[in-house]
Amino acid sequence: MRLIEIIGEKGVIPRLRATTRDEALLEIVDHMVEMGHVPAEQREEILMALLKREALGATSIGNAVAIPHVKTDLVSNFVGSIGISRDGIRFAKGEPLVHIVILFLSPERAVSGHLRLLAHIGGILNHDGYVRLLRDAQGRAEIVDLIRDAERMIFGEDPGDPNEPGDDSGTPVLA
Numbered sequence: 177m178r179l180i181e182i183i184g185e186k187g188v189i190p191r192l193r194a195t196t197r198d199e200a201l202l203e204i205v206d207h208m209v210e211m212g213h214v215p216a217e218q219r220e221e222i223l224m225a226l227l228k229r230e231a232l233g234a235t236s237i238g239n240a241v242a243i244p245h246v247k248t249d250l251v252s253n254f255v256g257s258i259g260i261s262r263d264g265i266r267f268a269k270g271e272p273l274v275h276i277v278i279l280f281l282s283p284e285r286a287v288s289g290h291l292r293l294l295a296h297i298g299g300i301l302n303h304d305g306y307v308r309l310l311r312d313a314q315g316r317a318e319i320v321d322l323i324r325d326a327e328r329m330i331f332g333e334d335p336g337d338p339n340e341p342g343d344d345s346g347t348p349v350l351a
Contacts, residue, residue, distance in 0.1 A: 180324055205226070236267035243294060
């Protein structure tokens, strides 16, 4: 499974309105509810789990990126969303502003998949030029293309891309 499969095109928020970490988490979780990836009745519980995780340590990883994440029994599959903030969001005191927020939820039992996905996302977003391209992207389709391109560079062809021929041999499984 690749990041793009977890987020999908609908999981992209090209312009986050949030100005604080908590507002960003709320906006992204609400977006996931709207997409049908998170049941509305679980919204508060998921938000509280994310805030609790942030209280343990900010999920900003540098390079203007944050990866809020939590393992929970409230989801049975990996789900996620990416939001781009043009102005930046303060995730932690004394740290640079965050412009790229990738939020994902993992099933409680998927410990190794959770860690592999976290490492995968961190690896993709560890390059200044790539983060700049995401920040400057003009819309949902351009962001999706950038994610697909990054994953193609790492793994080869994208089996989920209708424009790509080929098979999924060699594609690591994250779940």
